Amino acid sequence: MLRIGFIGGGKMAQAMAKGIVSSGLTKPSQMIASAHPSDEASLTAFREFGAEALTENRSVVRKSDVIFVCVKPNVVKTALDDVKSLSSGKLFVSIAMGITLREIEQILPSDSRVIRVMPNTPAIVQAAASVFVRGTKATEDDTKLVRNILKSIGTVDEVSEYLMDPITALSGSGPAYIFVLIEALADGGVKMGLPRDLAYRLASQTVMGSGKLVNESGTHPGILKDNVTSPAGSTASGLHHLEKNNFRNAVIGAVEAATLRCREISGNSQ
Numbered sequence: 136m137l138r139i140g141f142i143g144g145g146k147m148a149q150a151m152a153k154g155i156v157s158s159g160l161t162k163p164s165q166m167i168a169s170a171h172p173s174d175e176a177s178l179t180a181f182r183e184f185g186a187e188a189l190t191e192n193r194s195v196v197r198k199s200d201v202i203f204v205c206v207k208p209n210v211v212k213t214a215l216d217d218v219k220s221l222s223s224g225k226l227f228v229s230i231a232m233g234i235t236l237r238e239i240e241q242i243l244p245s246d247s248r249v250i251r252v253m254p255n256t257p258a259i260v261q262a263a264a265s266v267f268v269r270g271t272k273a274t275e276d277d278t279k280l281v282r283n284i285l286k287s288i289g290t291v292d293e294v295s296e297y298l299m300d301p302i303t304a305l306s307g308s309g310p311a312y313i314f315v316l317i318e319a320l321a322d323g324g325v326k327m328g329l330p331r332d333l334a335y336r337l338a339s340q341t342v343m344g345s346g347k348l349v350n351e352s353g354t355h356p357g358i359l360k361d362n363v364t365s366p367a368g369s370t371a372s373g374l375h376h377l378e379k380n381n382f383r384n385a386v387i388g389a390v391e392a393a394t395l396r397c398r399e400i401s402g403n404s405q
């Protein structure tokens with residue numbers, strides 16, 4: 136069975152590990168994660184899940200077929216420096232925002248293979264939107280393996296590396312924007328008299344169903360919006376309020392601001 140390692144066992148590593156195990160691709164006993172010694176929460180989360188959890192990185196590399204690099208961008212170099220002497224011929228998958236394949240390939244031995252991925256936290260319920268970019272040494276088999284792992288937790292697209300910052304800003308950060316939207320929809324419902332639990336259920340199912348409809352119908356979202364909007368009806372009034380309050384501008388600006396921040400962080404990490 137596939138042995139998967141995580142250097143950095145935080146929120147995103149836990150989301151991926153849980154999604155991968157739920158899909159049946161491997162078992163917790165085949166997983167190993169590392170975390171900073173002060174980070175009891177990550178270590179406990181992996182142990183309670185049934186995986187091995189350590190405060191050093193070298194065993195993760197030694198014991199794994201594929202190693203996910205899930206530390207914060209400013210820790211990538213330190214963490215890879217720890218393990219580079221035993222990384223010859225190993226396959227690494229980095230999910231760190233803003234860290235390029237070139238930077239990672241320069242740290243690791245020349246025969247290590249690297250793939251860069253941007254997943255998102257819905258991985259935990261096997262509904263991630265992930266993309267990957269293959270590194271210069273990654274083989275067809277590596278690509279197939281990583282594609283299969285990512286497919287087990289949601290959708291996968293192969294992309295060019297120059298798109299990674301706006302992708303990070305859209306789908307990497309996107310769940311946060313949508314959670315705020317769900318909270319706001321529910322708050323609106325509560326303001327108008329709905330019980331809180333019903334309001335959350337309706338808001339989240341509405342977001343999920345709308346995404347599913349766009350994906351499965353292949354219909355332009357503008358047409359789907361028109362289908363909801365009756366002449367002189369209630370939706371038209373709601374939409375007018377959103378337009379008056381610059382809703383589209385706010386969402387476009389969020390993706391722009393997050394992309395620029397990715398670029399800033401990636402500049403600082405070099």
Ligand SMILES: NC(=O)C1=CN([C@@H]2O[C@H](COP(=O)(O)OP(=O)(O)OC[C@H]3O[C@@H](n4cnc5c(N)ncnc54)[C@H](O)[C@@H]3O)[C@@H](O)[C@H]2O)C=CC1
Nearest residue numbers: 143144145146147170171174177205206207208230231232
């Ligand atoms: N949280 C998210 O939604 C997403 C995060 N990412 C990327 O995933 C990476 C991790 O992000 P999170 O999981 O949110 O962060 P986190 O702070 O929850 O996890 C970071 C983990 O790294 C560990 N760590 C710190 N120093 C270490 C070291 N020297 N060696 C080994 N482990 C060490 C920490 O103990 C912690 O377990 C980041 O690079 C981020 O850009 C990518 C997509 C989405």
Ligand SMILES: O=C(O)[C@@H]1CCC=N1
Nearest residue numbers: 232303304307308309
């Ligand atoms: O905010 C962050 O730094 C990461 C990148 C994508 C999601 N979270």
